[in-house]
Ligand code: 2HA
């Protein structure tokens with residue numbers, strides 16, 4: 001059996017959480033990540049017959065039965081994952097009943113997965129239907145994205161359009177746009193269900209005045225989506241209140257989308 005601490009997926013979780021912490025997006029226990037693992041690959045590091053303990057997940061995740069995820073822990077700080085992955089992360093398998101998580105590794109201090117597990121697992125279920133290669137769900141509190149939530153209308157078309165205007169690359173990186181939820185109580189099945197519904201259509205979902213969810217095939221893709229929204233939001237906040245002399249026009253965005261052959265939300269542009 002190989003040492004789990006050398007597994008690329010543990011390494012990826014350590015590096016990503018440290019990076020997000022350093023960017024100032026994940027203060028204290030803010031943010032959470034879940035990564036769907038390949039069972040064969042995990043079996044090189046863990047005895048899959050050994051269940052440390054079981055934890056109820058609070059809803060039915062039937063389409064994920066048998067699937068294994070590495071997930072950040074509840075109340076744990078991104079700041080500390082790199083130094084102590086076995087306490088701050090856990091590897092769970094969705095049990096045969098679809099409503100219990102079997103802990104295979106981690107949460108060493110008796111802890112459990114993020115309180116946002118419903119939003120994560122429901123988002124995985126929704127994204128896997130659209131893209132069978134989806135593996136990552138990431139939640140974060142990026143500073144400028146959050147700031148923008150207070151001064152910009154929380155409307156999917158308007159928010160996406162403004163973000164697309166802020167950086168040339170935006171429409172190419174997230175042509176599917178950004179879904180938006182109003183402020184809702186976090187850590188509940190209700191926000192999980194609402195997030196998953198949006199995830200049928202979007203890889204990015206803003207939680208009004210709270211943060212953002214991203215989903216993708218790889219950690220890089222998912223991080224890159226959130227990073228690009230955050231960059232656009234930063235430009236927006238830096239220019240807010242100044243006279244707007246120039247902008248990227250909708251016709252320019254069409255040219256970009258056509259050049260890079262991306263299927264974009266045409267209804268989010270104002271084309272004549
Ligand atoms: O886990 O970010 O949404 C801490 C949070 C809750």
Ligand code: ZN
Pocket residue numbers: 030031139140141186210211
């Ligand atoms: Zn949060």
